[in-house]
Amino acid sequence: MLQQWKPDPTFYPSPKMAIEAPVEELAYVAAPRDDGKPDAMCVVDLNEASGTYGQIVNKLELGVRDEIHHFGWNACSAALCPYAPHPYVERRYLVVPALRGSHIYILDVKEDPKSPKLIKTLTADEVEDRSGYTRPHTVHCGPEGIYISALASAGSEEGPGGIFLMDHYNFNILGQWEVERGSQSLSYDFWWHLGYDIAVTSEWGYPGMIENGVSLEDLGARKFGHKIHIWDIRHRKNIQTLDLGDDYQMILELRPAHDPTKAYGFVNAVLNMNDLSSSIWTWYKDGDDWGIQKIIDIPAQAPENPDDLPPALKDIGMIPPLVTDHILSLDDRFLYVSCWGTGELLQYDVSDPFNPKHTGTLKIGGITKSHPHPAAGPVSGGPQMVELSRDGKRLYFTNSLYVAWDNQFYPDGANGWMVKADINPDGGLELDPNFFVGFGDSRAHQIRLQGGDSSSDTFCYS
Amino acid sequence: MRHPHIIGGKIFFMDTVSWIGYISLGVFHGINPGMGWLFAVALGMQEKRRSAVIGALFPMALGHAISIGVVVLVIVLAQQQISTNVLGIACAVVLFGFGLYKLFRARHPKWVGMRVNFKDLTIWSFLMASAHGAGLMLAPLLLRMPAGGHSGHTHHASASMTDSAAVLLSAVGVHTLSFFVVTGIVAVVVYEVVGLALLRKAWFNLDMLWSIALMIAGIVTAGMVFWGH
Numbered sequence: 001m002l003q004q005w006k007p008d009p010t011f012y013p014s015p016k017m018a019i020e021a022p023v024e025e026l027a028y029v030a031a032p033r034d035d036g037k038p039d040a041m042c043v044v045d046l047n048e049a050s051g052t053y054g055q056i057v058n059k060l061e062l063g064v065r066d067e068i069h070h071f072g073w074n075a076c077s078a079a080l081c082p083y084a085p086h087p088y089v090e091r092r093y094l095v096v097p098a099l100r101g102s103h104i105y106i107l108d109v110k111e112d113p114k115s116p117k118l119i120k121t122l123t124a125d126e127v128e129d130r131s132g133y134t135r136p137h138t139v140h141c142g143p144e145g146i147y148i149s150a151l152a153s154a155g156s157e158e159g160p161g162g163i164f165l166m167d168h169y170n171f172n173i174l175g176q177w178e179v180e181r182g183s184q185s186l187s188y189d190f191w192w193h194l195g196y197d198i199a200v201t202s203e204w205g206y207p208g209m210i211e212n213g214v215s216l217e218d219l220g221a222r223k224f225g226h227k228i229h230i231w232d233i234r235h236r237k238n239i240q241t242l243d244l245g246d247d248y249q250m251i252l253e254l255r256p257a258h259d260p261t262k263a264y265g266f267v268n269a270v271l272n273m274n275d276l277s278s279s280i281w282t283w284y285k286d287g288d289d290w291g292i293q294k295i296i297d298i299p300a301q302a303p304e305n306p307d308d309l310p311p312a313l314k315d316i317g318m319i320p321p322l323v324t325d326h327i328l329s330l331d332d333r334f335l336y337v338s339c340w341g342t343g344e345l346l347q348y349d350v351s352d353p354f355n356p357k358h359t360g361t362l363k364i365g366g367i368t369k370s371h372p373h374p375a376a377g378p379v380s381g382g383p384q385m386v387e388l389s390r391d392g393k394r395l396y397f398t399n400s401l402y403v404a405w406d407n408q409f410y411p412d413g414a415n416g417w418m419v420k421a422d423i424n425p426d427g428g429l430e431l432d433p434n435f436f437v438g439f440g441d442s443r444a445h446q447i448r449l450q451g452g453d454s455s456s457d458t459f460c461y462s
Numbered sequence: 463m464r465h466p467h468i469i470g471g472k473i474f475f476m477d478t479v480s481w482i483g484y485i486s487l488g489v490f491h492g493i494n495p496g497m498g499w500l501f502a503v504a505l506g507m508q509e510k511r512r513s514a515v516i517g518a519l520f521p522m523a524l525g526h527a528i529s530i531g532v533v534v535l536v537i538v539l540a541q542q543q544i545s546t547n548v549l550g551i552a553c554a555v556v557l558f559g560f561g562l563y564k565l566f567r568a569r570h571p572k573w574v575g576m577r578v579n580f581k582d583l584t585i586w587s588f589l590m591a592s593a594h595g596a597g598l599m600l601a602p603l604l605l606r607m608p609a610g611g612h613s614g615h616t617h618h619a620s621a622s623m624t625d626s627a628a629v630l631l632s633a634v635g636v637h638t639l640s641f642f643v644v645t646g647i648v649a650v651v652v653y654e655v656v657g658l659a660l661l662r663k664a665w666f667n668l669d670m671l672w673s674i675a676l677m678i679a680g681i682v683t684a685g686m687v688f689w690g691h
Contacts, residue, residue: 005667013658080661082504083578083586085496086570088667143574169568195508197577234575260576261508460576461507461658 007087010451011077013461015258015330018077018452021390025050026113026450028094029418030068031059031442034403039068041096041107043114044418044437046449054435060116062105066098067403070446072139073456074106074146074168081143081194081460089168093119094448095146097136099402100211102127104136104148106171113450120171128154130173131164135207138189141168142458147177149190151207158206161187178231182238186225189253192233194460195260198290199231200283202251202267213408216312219271224249228267228283230290242283242292247273255328255335255455257353261462264353266295266335268323276300276316278323280337282353295356298323301342308368310411319367322409324401325385327454329392334359334427336386340401341409343369343382345421347429359427364419365399367409373419374433381406381414387447388423388454395421395429400443416444483603484633488640490675491526491596492648494668495661496570497641498522498587499649506653508576515653516646521580523642525587526596531634533597537604538626546605550687553601558680560595565673594669595676600633602683 012018025047032039038061045052062068074093079086092110097103102124107116128134133150134157140147146166152158162184163177178184186203193200203225204210209218218224226248230240244251248269256265263285270278280296300318303309313319322341328334328350335356337346343366348356363371365382372378381399388395398418400406406414416439420432437444448456491497502522506515540549571593573586591597652660 005670007662007665009662011662013661017659017662082495082501083573083575084570085500086568087661087665088568088669144572195576197575234577261510460504 004088004090007080008075008090010091011080011087012457013077013080013459015332015459016462018390018457018459019330019392021451023391024389024394024449024451024453027387027396027418028071028109028116028448028450029398029439030071030096030445031416031439032066032068032400032403032445033442034407035441036064038062038064039066039098040442041068041094041116042439042442042444043116045114054437056437056439058115060107060118062096062118063098063101063103065100066103067100068096068445069099069402070138071096071448072146073141073448073452074171076141076452077457077459078142078194084143091452093171095139095148095166095171097139097148099135099137099151102134102136109450122171122173127173130175132176133162133164135161140191140458141456142192143194143460145174146171147190149187149201151187151204157208159185159187161185161206163187163190163201177236178238179236180238182229183241184229184238186227188225188251191254191256191265192458193256193260193263193265194458195462196263196285197232197234198263199233200254200256200265201229201231202254203227204250204252210402211404213312213404219249219273222246222249222273225251226269227251228254228292230283240290242290244269244281244292244294248279249273253325255326257332258328258330258454258459259332259462260460262332266326266328266350266353268326268337270322270324271320272297276318276320278321278339280323280326280335280348280356284353293354295350295354296337296348298337298339298346303368305368310367310409312408313367319369322401327386327388327395329388330390330454331392334392334423336388336395338383338386338397340382340384340399342366343371345383345386345395345397345429347423347427349427360424360429362421362429362431364431373417373431373436375436376417376438379417380410380412381417385446387449389449390452390454392454393423393425395423396447396449397421398444398447400445403443406443414443415440416442418444418447480603480606480633481636484600484637485640487599487603488637489644491591491637492641492644494594494672495665496594496669497526497590497596498645499652500661501583501586502645502649503653503658504576505578506649512650512653515649518583519642519646519649521583522587522645523638525584525589526591526641527634527638528584529588529591530597530600530637531630532592534600534604534630534633537601538630541604542626547687550605550683553598553605554680554684554687556680557595557598557601557683558677560598561673561676561680564595564676565670568669594672599676599679600637602679602686604629604633605683605686
């Protein structure tokens with residue numbers, strides 16, 4: 001196949017340039033289900049001039065009970081990195097792992113972006129045989145190809161989970177990424193500081209701890225992850241482990257500064273076992289070592305009527321914020337934090353990564369709260385997967401965490417929705433009262449914006 | 463008629479066409495972002511100082527020179543052993559085939575790492591130049607210079623070895639100097655003046671052009687074999 005003559009126009013050398021990118025016109029939204037019907041990749045029209053703005057315009061059905069969850073592009077701005085530039089690959093394929101089914105679907109969106117075509121399916125057996133891992137999760141396009149994290153080892157379904165590489169030309173799995181993993185065993189998210197040759201990985205739980213809802217027994221025993229790991233990506237070696245302490249359970253989404261000269265990032269700890277609070281931490285380069293420091297505590301809230309609490313929370317009598325996702329704007333200024341339990345979305349100015357300023361709050365959904373949306377009335381679920389346009393002006397988010405966990409925390413139903421908030425450039429945000437995408441019985445998880453968003457690309461130039 | 467042992471008409475063992483050829487290919491290799499200047503710019507941006515840009519150029523030139531030198535050495539040694547026609551055809555086939563392969567099989571060298579020292583950058587540059595067949599592209603120029611051993615004159619073998627060494631050093635030196643100057647100018651201009659927006663607008667596919675250049679070099683080499691020098 002002949003290559004392109006010009007670099008893909010959606011690749012930007014620096015985050016500053018990516019901020020100038022054109023406004024997104026489509027979103028791809030992962031829509032898992034719980035009723036025996038197939039999961040789907042949904043396409044949402046975001047072009048305000050279009051007659052179908054704010055509607056699902058297409059749906060590509062994938063596997064049944066696959067838990068389509070996170071996904072990413074085959075190629076992105078990292079293709080411009082100077083040490084192995086290959087700017088003529090195209091951002092045209094979505095790499096879509098099934099977090100429960102362990103398949104990986106490759107969708108082509110070039111011909112008609114509104115109608116993704118399934119061009120290849122890697123079966124669970126192929127994924128497990130070739131990578132040595134199972135339960136694939138995060139996808140990042142990187143300088144060497146496509147990197148995918150997975151929760152556990154194939155076969156045992158326990159540790160170690162880790163990262164495997166996929167060829168970005170033919171989507172063959174190339175094998176395990178790590179050479180020396182040290183003590184790392186639990187796995188979840190990963191991202192990197194390409195300017196420092198450093199990768200960071202986080203910890204959730206093994207499949208048995210999460211697939212039937214969060215295992216309260218394992219949680220009580222503090223078996224979920226409470227560390228992040230720092231890796232030398234040139235030697236694929238775990239060089240430091242930062243332990244947040246086992247009071248903190250489930251350390252999930254890693255959001256390094258987009259500017260490659262900045263050596264810090266943010267990660268969320270879902271649950272503090274002492275008071276059910278969630279927290280945000282900053283990891284940072286400290287001389288030759290790395291450190292981590294808590295910067296935000298988000299407390300649990302009392303329900304108006306404890307009888308309304310789901311069984312999982314009845315004994316506790318409180319609503320944990322369950323911070324399960326967050327996103328950092330491309331200018332590294334604003335961090336948006338999803339409180340899935342309490343139905344809030346918080347905005348912080350993190351220009352100083354150690355002294356965040358709370359600059360805005362949205363309320364929608366929430367356990368026992370069901371804060372309403374102007375266009376839809378009371379809604380179930382709460383802010384969960386959050387994505388931000390490259391210019392930082394439009395925030396989109398959905399309400400599903402993981403099908404079995406939705407059922408546990410929102411037992412009255414968690415029909416999927418996606419909403420939008422408009423961002424004030426000086427801080428503050430408000431819900432767009434006219435934008436509400438209902439997914440019916442389907443759930444709605446990760447959002448990817450056409451051409452790239454604030455968690456899809458990595459940049460090698462500041 | 464060309465004659466390898468007459469200094470007249472030659473400057474440091476090479477004729478004008480060879481000089482122009484080596485310099486031009488140095489320019490061509492120098493403007494390719496994948497050969498060095500882009501990495502130099504990135505290192506400057508990462509460390510926020512121009513000296514990091516300049517400092518990167520030396521190991522890059524060294525790595526490039528070693529890669530080119532290996533190919534030149536192989537060809538010059540082969541010239542002593544194999545008939546010019548056989549060598550010419552072999553070079554033509556390799557060049558054309560490699561160009562065609564690169565044209566239809568887009569691959570890029572694998573390297574991850576921004577924290578690089580002098581040695582790393584030298585190795586990186588060597589790998590990049592080698593993977594792109596940078597030295598191979600010089601083959602038609604080298605084959606224009608008949609080896610001492612085939613000149614028909616009654617020189618000692620040591621004399622022809624000296625000639626070969628001189629050709630090797632001049633070819634590698636001239637090419638590398640030209641590469642170094644062009645890479646350096648582009649790197650500094652992009653770092654100081656133009657900025658990286660250039661990458662989005664002006665970075666047309668030099669790899670494809672490169673593949674085509676390799677194929678052309680192959681055709682030229684074949685032409686030299688069949689229609690004389």
